[in-house]
Amino acid sequence: MSADMTPADKAKYVSARRAADLVENGMRVGLGTGSTAAFLVRRLGEMVRDEGLKIRGVPTSTRTADLARAEGIEVITLEQAGWLDLTIDGADEFDNDLNLIKGGGGALLQEKIVAMASDRMIVIADAGKHVETLGAFPLPVEIIPFGWQATRKLIEELLISMDVQGHDTALRMASESPFVTDEGNYILDLDLKRIGDAQQLAQALNQIPGVVENGLFIDICDTVVIGYDDGRLELRDLTKGTIVREQLDLPDRDNLFTDIAK
Known part of the structure; x- marks a missing residue:
């Protein structure tokens, strides 16, 4: 070794x-x-x-x-x-x-x-x-590039009603440009700190137009x-x-x- x-x-x-x-x-x-x-x-x-x-x-x-x-x-x-x-x-x-x-x-x-x-x-x-409770690691959410700012706003509005401790979101970057996934999408990282109900959050996120998938594996x-x-x-x-x-x-x-x- x-x-x-x-x-x-x-x-x-x-x-x-x-x-x-x-x-x-x-x-x-x-x-x-x-x-x-x-x-x-x-x-x-x-x-x-x-x-x-x-x-x-x-x-x-x-x-x-x-x-x-x-x-x-x-x-x-x-x-x-x-x-x-x-x-x-x-x-x-x-x-x-x-x-x-x-x-x-x-x-x-x-x-x-x-x-x-x-x-x-x-x-x-x-x-x-x-971890005892998920959320210390920022939760990735894959979104389509079209209208991503609107998708981000909808996500931030959703987080207000969710059992989470933090509400900050950030577009993942690769140097000066947005990070792009293999499928050509963007990723928002949600700094939630603590997720009280991971299943509820996962289901709610995937109902938002523009969200492709989230990083909660339940x-x-x-x-x-x-x-x-x-x-x-x-x-x-x-x-x-x-x-x-x-x-x-x-x-x-x-x-x-x-x-x-x-």
């Missing part, structure tokens, strides 16, 4: 490596987006090359697709897959009921579509992503693999109601994951 890796990177590595063990030969696997998911894709690539693992991956973004192909993973579309056995993705936050906030990487729409088209969704995360995730920087990990299975604690030996050698973009 490279000394250059941060404690958070080591925790992500641990969770991703353990989750990769849950992938079985012949599976159709949804591949998430973000730094933690990139650790997973690299590990699955190793398993394809070194262990003969045969899987087909459905990426949730163009950058994940590019990485998967570079790692030797067969990439197919969701249309070609039809349905997925498993999706593994990161999260910006998760609570005790495994409800999530996702979209920090800007791919929430494809991530939610792929997750919902899977028999099972596993989240991989470091322990810092666990009742979608089945299992979370939580990694720690010392190699400890927890597998929490909501369906079984179990928490399994394990220890993963961190390799001494320089690993191949240090060049993953944050």
Whole structure:
């Protein structure tokens, strides 16, 4: 394990490596987006090359697709897959009921579509992503560019009647221009601080004209693999109601994951 890796990177590595063990030969696997998911894709690539693992991956973004192909993973579309056995993705936050906030990487729409088209969704995360109540991480909302200012105003008006602590909204930027998703849309980040009723908020946001999707993943995730920087990990299975604690030996050698973009 490279000394250059941060404690958070080591925790992500641990969770991703353990989750990769849950992938079985012949599976159709949804591949998430973000730094933690990139650790997973690299590990699955190793398993394809070194262990003969045969899987087909459905990426949730163009950058994940590019990485998967570079790692030797067969990439197919969701249309070609039809349905997925498993999706593994990161999260910006998760609570005790495994409800999530996702979209920090800007791919929430494809991530939610792929997750919902899977028999099972596993989240991989470091322990810092666990919260008692969602909302500390700004909630991403994907909106169409046409009339986005009006959509933003409608969202801000909605938030007044919602059980949230903050009401600030911001258009996500990429340098001097608005950030644009793979689908050509914008993202508003809602600084809510605390979300009292995540399901109610998710439903209300999606009723606003111009809103494509929001980053609240409610009742979608089945299992979370939580990694720690010392190699400890927890597998929490909501369906079984179990928490399994394990220890993963961190390799001494320089690993191949240090060049993953944050």
